[in-house]
Amino acid sequence: MQKDAIFAEPLAHIQDFRFDDQVADVFPDMIQRSVPGYQTIIQTIGKLSGRFQQPDSNYYDLGCSLGAATLAMRRNISVANSRIIAVDNSSAMVERCERHLLAFRSDIPVEVKLADIRQQPIEQAAIVVINFTLQFLPKEDRNTLISRVYQGLKPGGLLILSEKFINKDAQTNDLLVELHHDFKRANGYSELEISQKRSALENVMKPDTLPEHQQRLQQAGFTSQTLWFQCFNFCSMVAIK
Numbered sequence: 001m002q003k004d005a006i007f008a009e010p011l012a013h014i015q016d017f018r019f020d021d022q023v024a025d026v027f028p029d030m031i032q033r034s035v036p037g038y039q040t041i042i043q044t045i046g047k048l049s050g051r052f053q054q055p056d057s058n059y060y061d062l063g064c065s066l067g068a069a070t071l072a073m074r075r076n077i078s079v080a081n082s083r084i085i086a087v088d089n090s091s092a093m094v095e096r097c098e099r100h101l102l103a104f105r106s107d108i109p110v111e112v113k114l115a116d117i118r119q120q121p122i123e124q125a126a127i128v129v130i131n132f133t134l135q136f137l138p139k140e141d142r143n144t145l146i147s148r149v150y151q152g153l154k155p156g157g158l159l160i161l162s163e164k165f166i167n168k169d170a171q172t173n174d175l176l177v178e179l180h181h182d183f184k185r186a187n188g189y190s191e192l193e194i195s196q197k198r199s200a201l202e203n204v205m206k207p208d209t210l211p212e213h214q215q216r217l218q219q220a221g222f223t224s225q226t227l228w229f230q231c232f233n234f235c236s237m238v239a240i241k
């Protein structure tokens with residue numbers, strides 16, 4: 001696995017964070033060292049896929065990057081007529097995702113699409129995964145996407161939504177941010193790497209609060225939802241139709 005050193009040297013000008021070739025090359029290392037509980041979340045997406053699979057259904061991975069959640073779903077689905085649709089608008093990610101999936105054998109077809117998830121139709125879905133991607137959409141587009149997901153799920157269908165979040169209360173927000181930075185330090189990131197990446201993400205990643213997420217899910221129609229994972233300012237929720 002290639003080590004993430006993208007922000008290791010002082011940068012004269014910090015550009016907005018993009019999922020380009022440079023990021024895609026180091027992404028497994030980057031996400032592992034940056035997102036507390038990432039591995040647990042991926043494993044649990046696998047377990048949930050076993051539980052919520054339904055025959056003759058679609059499974060969506062929206063913002064699939066290299067396909068970690070797709071692979072976790074694919075390993076755990078055993079019912080007939082299942083199809084996975086993995087979508088990302090970064091060509092660097094999609095190219096590598098396709099190659100990555102070919103390295104593992106399976107009878108379940110996966111369609112990897114270079115597209116904007118805001119344009120992706122959701123139909124006959126047993127499961128929709130949005131793993132650390134909603135936070136990159138413009139705020140005004142988030143309600144529409146979650147409503148479309150609700151509409152496209154079959155009865156009993158599951159949405160798995162993982163996000164970085166903020167607290168309105170500054171004191172506890174700062175505490176969670178500091179604990180996350182401690183996590184990054186423990187994983188070998190320097191102060192410079194932490195602060196330069198933070199600046200690069202500032203304009204492109206706008207996390208919501210937990211109540212904003214909960215309200216959005218409810219407004220979309222989900223009457224059954226819960227937070228199942230939280231570590232510092234990272235979380236994962238499930239909502240059942």
Ligand SMILES: C[S@@+](CC[C@H](N)C(=O)[O-])C[C@H]1O[C@@H](n2cnc3c(N)ncnc32)[C@H](O)[C@@H]1O
Pocket residue numbers: 019031062063064065066067068069087088089090093115116117118130131132133136137
């Ligand atoms: C943090 S990564 C997701 C990680 C991945 N889901 C996983 O579990 O390993 C966010 C991804 O969302 C993609 N993305 C961001 N906005 C998007 C959009 N509007 N449409 C499609 N993909 C998008 C990025 O290209 C990036 O690959």
Ligand SMILES: O=C(O)C(=O)C[C@]1(C(=O)O)C=C[C@@H](O)C=C1
Pocket residue numbers: 030031034035132164197201
């Ligand atoms: O590194 C951070 O501080 C993050 O916010 C992590 C985060 C994410 O939450 O999606 C941001 C971008 C990277 O692609 C991987 C992870």
